[in-house]
Amino acid sequence: MQSNSQSRDVFYVSDGTAITCETLGHVVLGQFPFNANEKTFPFVESEEKLEKLLKEIEGSYLRTGEKPLVFFSIVLPQLKAMLLDSPAHCYDVIDNLVQKVQNDTQMTPMPQLQRSRSVGKDSERYFDRIAAIEYTLAHDDGITLKGLEKADIILLGVSRSGKTPTSLYMAMQFGLRVVNYPFIEEDIKRLRLLPEFEIHRHKLFGLTIDPERLTQIRENRLAGSEYASTEQCLAELSSVESLFRREAIPFINTSTLSVEEITTRILEKSGLRRRLL
Structure with a gap:
């Protein structure tokens, strides 16, 4: 069923800075004629931080009657599963690309938290x-x-x-x-x-x-x-x-x-x- 609402709640979620999620989300949402009520949740690296986000998602759904849109990039499988189980439309901004690169290179990806790459070898x-x-x-x-x-x-x-x-x-x-x-x-x-x-x-x-x-x-x-x-x-x-x-x-x-x-x-x-x- 297509919504006629002129605004939607949109969350950008990442275990890193969430800049990639925001950038890709803005490009995608620019194709649609509604106003985005945006919130960004960077460094979601633990269940405690994710629980706070899930409360926001549930609150949005109860308040508006519509599932919010969530653009996310989370590596840890348990956190990703919890997010996907929430009352939201979730879009993994890197999963499809990672899968395609894996198929094309025949190499297995080695997931790591984004923040761990910020300082160290780089x-x-x-x-x-x-x-x-x-x-x-x-x-x-x-x-x-x-x-x-x-x-x-x-x-x-x-x-x-x-x-x-x-x-x-x-x-x-x-x-x-x-x-x-x-x-x-x-x-x-x-x-x-x-x-x-x-x-x-x-x-x-x-x-x-x-x-x-x-x-x-x-x-x-x-x-x-x-x-x-x-x-x-x-x-x-x-x-x-x-x-x-x-x-x-x-x-x-x-x-x-x-x-x-x-x-x-x-x-x-x-x-x-x-x-x-």
């Missing part, structure tokens, strides 16, 4: 990611332009065009060292690159945005200010996009893109290699 990559995050935070919003030689990429754009969230996502997900610099009024009047950027031209990448969207974002931050006015946004964007074109700096419009999409397009256009951590 500790070098783990600490690389921490270093990338620290570097990116230290170079956020033009705080400093020292150490640009260590940067993987330098994001340029007007204020509120999406530089900071994109920088942090690239650092956290791919271990990239990212500098982001907002063009201020003096830069726009000068309409030229800072000397510090000249020797790192190959690392420069621009972000732009539709003026209407920029006005909306700035209004939410500083309503009624000149900073948020349509005229100011138009002038800044026109000048900066002219600079990008004149200096042959690749750039994309972020208006309708998620941070994941922005990052993917930057990696594609810049040729940067993804560092899966």
Whole structure:
């Protein structure tokens, strides 16, 4: 029987960070016309933690009369069995892939808790990611332009065009060292690159945005200010996009893109290699 409900409870459950469950769940749910009331349950590695989740599932079912949707990745068989026995529609996000790889390679998988892989044999990559995050935070919003030689990429754009969230996502997900610099009024009047950027031209990448969207974002931050006015946004964007074109700096419009999409397009256009951590 098909439900006509406009919203559904959705749980993302994992014995690791649950990021994979969330990512795949969002892709799948984006195909359906209902609102998802989402909750995430990471590091469900014991029956005690699972019991708390099962109470949430049962509460959802009793409250709504509909089984919630559960996207999960759990290795321990006893926990997995308990979850599958709950009043929910459960989707194992890796089981089908693991089974197919097993069939294709004729090798038996050796399940292990996701968190046990985070630090240990992969500790070098783990600490690389921490270093990338620290570097990116230290170079956020033009705080400093020292150490640009260590940067993987330098994001340029007007204020509120999406530089900071994109920088942090690239650092956290791919271990990239990212500098982001907002063009201020003096830069726009000068309409030229800072000397510090000249020797790192190959690392420069621009972000732009539709003026209407920029006005909306700035209004939410500083309503009624000149900073948020349509005229100011138009002038800044026109000048900066002219600079990008004149200096042959690749750039994309972020208006309708998620941070994941922005990052993917930057990696594609810049040729940067993804560092899966």
